[in-house]
Amino acid sequence: MTELPSARHTPxxxxxxxxxxxxxxxxxxxxxxxxxxxxxxxxxxxGSFILRLEDTDVARSELEYERDVLDSLHWLGIEWDEGxxxxxxxxxxxxxxxxxxxxxxxxxxxxxxxxxxxxxxPCFCSPEELAADRKEQETAHQPPHYVGRCAALSVExxxxxxxxxxxxxxxxxxxxxxxxxxxxxxxxxxxxxxxxGGDLVIVRSDGxxxxxxxxxxxxxxxAITHVIRGEEHLSNTPKxxxxxxxxxxxxxxxxxxxxxxxxxxxxxxxxxxxxxVAAYRAEGFVKEALVNYLALLGWSPGTxxxxxxxDELAQRFELERVHSAGAVFDRPRLEWVNGQWIRRLxxxxxIEGALPYLRDRLSEQEAGGAQVRLPGEDDLRALLPxxxxxxxxxxxxxxxxxxxxVTEIAVEPRxxxxxxxxxxxxxxxxxxxxxxxxxxxxxxxxxxxxxPPLRALCEDRGWKAxxxxxxIRVAITGRTAAPPLFDTLVALGFERTLQRLDAAREALANExxxxxxxxx
RNA sequence: GCCGCAUUCGUCUAGAGGCCCAGGACACCGCCCUCUCAAGGCGGAGAUCACCGGUUCGAAUCCGGUAUGCGGUACCA
Numbered sequence: 001m002t003e004l005p006s007a008r009h010t011p012x013x014x015x016x017x018x019x020x021x022x023x024x025x026x027x028x029x030x031x032x033x034x035x036x037x038x039x040x041x042x043x044x045x046x047g048s049f050i051l052r053l054e055d056t057d058v059a060r061s062e063l064e065y066e067r068d069v070l071d072s073l074h075w076l077g078i079e080w081d082e083g084x085x086x087x088x089x090x091x092x093x094x095x096x097x098x099x100x101x102x103x104x105x106x107x108x109x110x111x112x113x114x115x116x117x118x119x120x121x122p123c124f125c126s127p128e129e130l131a132a133d134r135k136e137q138e139t140a141h142q143p144p145h146y147v148g149r150c151a152a153l154s155v156e157x158x159x160x161x162x163x164x165x166x167x168x169x170x171x172x173x174x175x176x177x178x179x180x181x182x183x184x185x186x187x188x189x190x191x192x193x194x195x196x197g198g199d200l201v202i203v204r205s206d207g208x209x210x211x212x213x214x215x216x217x218x219x220x221x222x223a224i225t226h227v228i229r230g231e232e233h234l235s236n237t238p239k240x241x242x243x244x245x246x247x248x249x250x251x252x253x254x255x256x257x258x259x260x261x262x263x264x265x266x267x268x269x270x271x272x273x274x275x276x277v278a279a280y281r282a283e284g285f286v287k288e289a290l291v292n293y294l295a296l297l298g299w300s301p302g303t304x305x306x307x308x309x310x311d312e313l314a315q316r317f318e319l320e321r322v323h324s325a326g327a328v329f330d331r332p333r334l335e336w337v338n339g340q341w342i343r344r345l346x347x348x349x350x351i352e353g354a355l356p357y358l359r360d361r362l363s364e365q366e367a368g369g370a371q372v373r374l375p376g377e378d379d380l381r382a383l384l385p386x387x388x389x390x391x392x393x394x395x396x397x398x399x400x401x402x403x404x405x406v407t408e409i410a411v412e413p414r415x416x417x418x419x420x421x422x423x424x425x426x427x428x429x430x431x432x433x434x435x436x437x438x439x440x441x442x443x444x445x446x447x448x449x450x451x452p453p454l455r456a457l458c459e460d461r462g463w464k465a466x467x468x469x470x471x472i473r474v475a476i477t478g479r480t481a482a483p484p485l486f487d488t489l490v491a492l493g494f495e496r497t498l499q500r501l502d503a504a505r506e507a508l509a510n511e512x513x514x515x516x517x518x519x520x
Numbered sequence: 521g522c523c524g525c526a527u528u529c530g531u532c533u534a535g536a537g538g539c540c541c542a543g544g545a546c547a548c549c550g551c552c553c554u555c556u557c558a559a560g561g562c563g564g565a566g567a568u569c570a571c572c573g574g575u576u577c578g579a580a581u582c583c584g585g586u587a588u589g590c591g592g593u594a595c596c597a
Binding site: 020021022024054056057060123127130137138141142143144145169186189190191192194195196197200201203204205206208210211212214215230231232233234235236256258259261263265266267293296297298300302303304306323324325326327328329330332333334335336337339343387388389390391392400451454455464465466467468469470472473474479480481482483484485486 | 521522523524525526527530531532533534535543544545546547554555556557558559560589590591592593594595596597
């Protein structure tokens with residue numbers, strides 16, 4: 001029996017695809033990308049995107065994770081057309097319920113049908129028997145498979161075992177032959193059923209269904225036309241196809257996505273990489289960047305453009321252009337994309353995104369004993385031109401401007417002295433600069449007014465302007481890297497600029513006096 | 521072990537027989553710009569297209585094999 005490819009999509013039929021996470025952990029970037037590709041595919045072709053929760057692994061499923069998965073998808077802008085009830089909102093769509101634990105009777109009915117048609121059978125083999133089989137196969141260098149001990153039991157034999165009190169699993173008859181299908185990403189795939197490990201268990205002895213069964217029952221009942229999922233399912237696809245056929249259902253088209261990898265090229269894992277979408281969000285990545293980056297991890301538009309909004313992606317996305325090889329998750333590149341998107345955000349979006357980080361930073365400092373003023377939206381709005389292009393992450397805002405909102409900054413005296421200068425020169429320069437700034441500022445404290453006289457001073461004294469500016473920068477920010485100096489002075493304000501200059505001079509004088517005192 | 525999938529610069533990728541002694545981006549290096557940091561501009565280094573055979577006038581592109589990697593092979597999902 002050689003099967004012809006049957007994974008054909010009927011033209012004209014509405015496209016339906018789905019993302020089916022199991023809430024056993026926070027949403028992983030790999031899952032997010034799978035969801036994204038499904039979403040984009042549906043949007044591009046005017047189909048429906050369905051969300052289904054695979055929560056049959058009761059032991060590992062947690063409500064907290066379910067919320068994380070849902071929140072993360074929502075944050076990314078990946079909205080579903082049909083899905084379960086969440087946060088008080090009712091379920092949407094005609095094929096519900098969309099939670100597997102609420103679909104148990106559907107699986108039971110499907111299993112009963114397969115049993116009635118003898119496409120499946122009860123298997124009474126004990127775990128010990130199975131383990132013994134496996135061991136034997138191993139020594140004989142055979143691939144592990146179910147030997148079929150219970151495949152041909154008579155009605156009497158089954159009744160007998162039941163009477164002994166043995167509990168049965170339900171096994172699906174896999175049969176002989178080659179299963180073939182055309183994967184939208186991988187092309188033609190053919191797998192012999194002998195590689196499937198024998199008749200597979202679809203219902204546990206406690207009556208609960210197994211993944212390979214529920215996924216097919218659900219995809220069939222929900223009329224899924226395209227199954228877009230991770231590559232780890234490729235080898236199991238023949239089982240699914242056989243099950244679809246046995247159930248008399250249309251076999252969907254499959255598309256197996258390449259894996260996202262750790263830097264060592266193994267499947268990306270929590271153990272070796274940061275995987276949770278929520279963790280990237282917390283760090284200060286914007287949703288546009290994560291979507292953009294993930295879309296390009298395994299897919300390319302074929303042009304040299306690389307910044308795309310979700311809407312643009314939905315217009316351009318093609319499954320046929322998805323790569324077949326795994327892709328290493330490259331954080332530096334993600335940060336670059338993030339910087340690109342931060343530049344593109346509106347002022348309000350940027351403020352909304354960044355302000356909480358700044359306030360958190362200042363609150364921390366306040367808790368540490370510092371006196372701070374918590375900035376509001378307008379404070380940050382005024383600073384946007386100074387910081388926007390300096391932010392790889394939303395959280396970068398803190399290092400850039402926090403010194404503007406604390407009453408006193410800590411200045412390391414050594415940092416005040418530029419490389420080409422000594423402490424005396426620095427002290428003198430700072431004093432001269434203080435005088436000039438006080439004079440100019442008394443009339444008008446503007447960036448344009450401040451710069452020329454200070455440059456003239458340097459010219460006069462034979463100083464490098466950069467050295468003077470660096471000394472001032474450290475004096476008022478405590479850092480050697482900061483936004484442009486004169487705008488920063490203005491943002492700080494006339495009074496506070498003079499205060500910090502004075503404090504720096506004092507610190508320098510003390511330091512200098514101290515070291516000289518001991519030397520002479 | 522068996523089955524499957526994959527293999528183009530460090531990384532993400534373009535490339536569907538001649539346009540490729542392989543293009544772009546990130547990262548890296550240098551120069552320019554410049555008050556620091558960024559950003560931006562320009563330039564550099566970086567891939568014998570995993571390897572070996574074959575097909576062809578011609579192969580990164582087609583075919584076969586090998587190697588390596590990854591995935592699957594559960595009463596997990």
